[in-house]
Amino acid sequence: MRRLINLLLLAAIALSVVASFAYLELDLAELGSANSLKQMGSYVQRFLSPDLSASYLKAIAHGSLETLAMSALGTLLAALFGIVLALPAAGRFGWPLQSAARLLLNGLRAIPELVWAALMVLAAGLGPNAGTLALALHTTGVLGRLFAEALENTPPQPAEAIRLQGGNPILAFCYGTLPNLAPQLLAYCLYRWENNIRMASVLGFVGAGGLGQMLYVSLSLFQEAQASTVILAMLLLVFLVDWLSAWSRQRWVKA
Amino acid sequence: MLKADSRDPAAWPRLLLTLLALALLWPGIQLSELDLGVLFQADSQNEMGRFVSAFWPPAHDQAFLQLLLKATLQTLAIATAGMALALLLAVPASLIASRALSLSAASRGGVPGLLGRLLRWPVRGLLIFLRSVPEIVWALLFVRAVGLGPAAGVLAIAITYSGMLGKVYAEIFESTDQRPAHALLQAGSGRLAAFAYGTLPNVAAELLSYTVYRWECAIRASVVMGFVGAGGLGQQIDLSIRMFAGGEVASMLLTFLLLVLCADQLSRLLRWRLT
Numbered sequence: 001m002r003r004l005i006n007l008l009l010l011a012a013i014a015l016s017v018v019a020s021f022a023y024l025e026l027d028l029a030e031l032g033s034a035n036s037l038k039q040m041g042s043y044v045q046r047f048l049s050p051d052l053s054a055s056y057l058k059a060i061a062h063g064s065l066e067t068l069a070m071s072a073l074g075t076l077l078a079a080l081f082g083i084v085l086a087l088p089a090a091g092r093f094g095w096p097l098q099s100a101a102r103l104l105l106n107g108l109r110a111i112p113e114l115v116w117a118a119l120m121v122l123a124a125g126l127g128p129n130a131g132t133l134a135l136a137l138h139t140t141g142v143l144g145r146l147f148a149e150a151l152e153n154t155p156p157q158p159a160e161a162i163r164l165q166g167g168n169p170i171l172a173f174c175y176g177t178l179p180n181l182a183p184q185l186l187a188y189c190l191y192r193w194e195n196n197i198r199m200a201s202v203l204g205f206v207g208a209g210g211l212g213q214m215l216y217v218s219l220s221l222f223q224e225a226q227a228s229t230v231i232l233a234m235l236l237l238v239f240l241v242d243w244l245s246a247w248s249r250q251r252w253v254k255a
Numbered sequence: 256m257l258k259a260d261s262r263d264p265a266a267w268p269r270l271l272l273t274l275l276a277l278a279l280l281w282p283g284i285q286l287s288e289l290d291l292g293v294l295f296q297a298d299s300q301n302e303m304g305r306f307v308s309a310f311w312p313p314a315h316d317q318a319f320l321q322l323l324l325k326a327t328l329q330t331l332a333i334a335t336a337g338m339a340l341a342l343l344l345a346v347p348a349s350l351i352a353s354r355a356l357s358l359s360a361a362s363r364g365g366v367p368g369l370l371g372r373l374l375r376w377p378v379r380g381l382l383i384f385l386r387s388v389p390e391i392v393w394a395l396l397f398v399r400a401v402g403l404g405p406a407a408g409v410l411a412i413a414i415t416y417s418g419m420l421g422k423v424y425a426e427i428f429e430s431t432d433q434r435p436a437h438a439l440l441q442a443g444s445g446r447l448a449a450f451a452y453g454t455l456p457n458v459a460a461e462l463l464s465y466t467v468y469r470w471e472c473a474i475r476a477s478v479v480m481g482f483v484g485a486g487g488l489g490q491q492i493d494l495s496i497r498m499f500a501g502g503e504v505a506s507m508l509l510t511f512l513l514l515v516l517c518a519d520q521l522s523r524l525l526r527w528r529l530t
Contacts, residue, residue: 005528006528006529009525009528009529010529016335017335017336017339019332020331020332020333020335020336020339021332021336021339023328023329023332024329024332024333024336024405024406024409026336026405026406026409031401031406031410036401039400040400043399043400065286066286066287068283069282069283069284069286069287070287072280072283073280073283073284073287073289076280110512110515111508112475112478112479114391114479114482114489115479115492115508118482118492118493118496119496122303122306122496122499123293123303124290124293125293127288128286128287128288129287129288129289129290129293131287132287132289133291133293175263198389201389202389202391202392205391205395205482205483206482206493209287209288215392215395216395219395219396219399231388231392234388234389234392235387235388238387239387
């Protein structure tokens with residue numbers, strides 16, 4: 001019986017794959033035909049000579065710094081808002097606030113960064129400010145939830161000991177709970193930062209500044225040489241941040 | 256006798272570190288033109304205020320709902336077709352890139368010979384390249400190459416996800432117990448047979464659950480890719496935002512949430528049934 005159901009499931013998966021191709025009316029034969037392959041080939045070839053002139057590299061450096069600043073500030077703002085929302089979401093101030101905070105966090109998290117960015121461009125105008133806000137809003141949802149879970153799982157005894165000795169709740173949190181929690185919070189922030197640098201470099205597609213906007217503009221103007229420089233800069237930035245966060249994880253989180 | 260001491264021994268270093276971090280952040284704030292104020296001055300006079308106030312009620316007339324259904328189906332189809340194409344590339348690439356099927360490794364305690372390692376590098380490099388460029392950049396490139404519409408989204412998902420799946424599959428093959436496959440290889444079986452009877456039974460559950468998880472991610476990605484013109488729900492959301500049609504945006508965001516929720520449940524069901 002179980003086997004039959006599994007077979008049916010597999011058949012349903014195969015059927016849905018076939019149905020998807022049929023629904024999209026994808027003509028794979030035409031995509032793979034000699035003519036279109038030749039066109040693709042010449043398109044790719046235009047990317048092979050990136051524009052490395054000094055003036056363009058300067059613009060790229062500015063765009064990269066903008067992207068870096070967007071991702072770092074977005075993550076930092078999100079960490080601040082996240083911890084503020086995580087305290088009620090972990091049930092520190094009673095259940096009505098807990099469910100309200102959780103609902104807010106879920107809502108913030110459910111909407112993708114790019115949709116937030118498109119909305120923020122309307123609210124805050126074109127430019128990196130909109131991108132930073134969009135990253136901060138989405139990441140607040142993610143980090144708030146992760147922080148709340150970390151808060152719930154952290155041992156309560158140190159804070160209780162300080163409370164029993166007569167320390168006030170804020171002191172108990174700062175010296176009893178936070179030291180245990182800090183490495184985990186930092187690890188989550190670094191992980192989100194790695195994600196956000198990738199997102200920050202593409203948020204520009206909807207006009208939110210950084211490298212993405214440069215890529216979008218140069219592709220719209222059919223300047224493939226410039227576009228390929230931007231893509232190279234994006235790759236470099238991602239590798240750099242991955243390395244940096246791996247290093248700081250080794251340095252501060254594992255200790 | 257214990258003495259009360261209200262001094263925090265770590266206060267100075269912490270204060271200095273905070274000041275240093277702020278000094279580093281200052282140029283960042285300049286660069287990103289950060290201004291939280293714009294969020295709070297969105298009064299009813301403002302374009303944004305009018306846009307958001309149109310969110311309720313969400314658009315629900317007949318013609319729009321039909322459009323919505325079509326866009327949602329297209330999103331699902333893009334994710335499924337993209338995953339199918341990605342698997343076509345990822346499975347062979349992972350078999351080549353993984354050390355688990357190396358003949359020289361079988362007789363050398365799991366470390367392949369120099370030649371084997373050198374030959375695996377190009378495939379690994381290709382997989383790294385495929386997954387390092389974000390899928391939305393691939394989508395933007397393919398929109399220029401094959402035109403607006405779902406074909407660009409399918410190709411973008413296929414490319415990025417084959418890089419991710421290939422890498423993770425190769426690692427899964429390596430992380431399981433190597434002895435059954437090595438025994439088969441040393442007894443003279445072919446590599447594919449050694450894989451099918453030595454490695455696959457151990458890793459099938461993990462492979463499946465990762466693939467289903469990636470399918471779920473592909474749905475979210477295909478929504479996002481619509482913003483650069485790759486079809487599906489995202490393209491409609493982008494259009495409606497540009498037309499300031501708040502009600503349409505609201506109902507499409509609700510549909511998106513529902514879609515993600517359903518995909519989550521479906522993938523849980525599939526994992527539970529098939530593993």
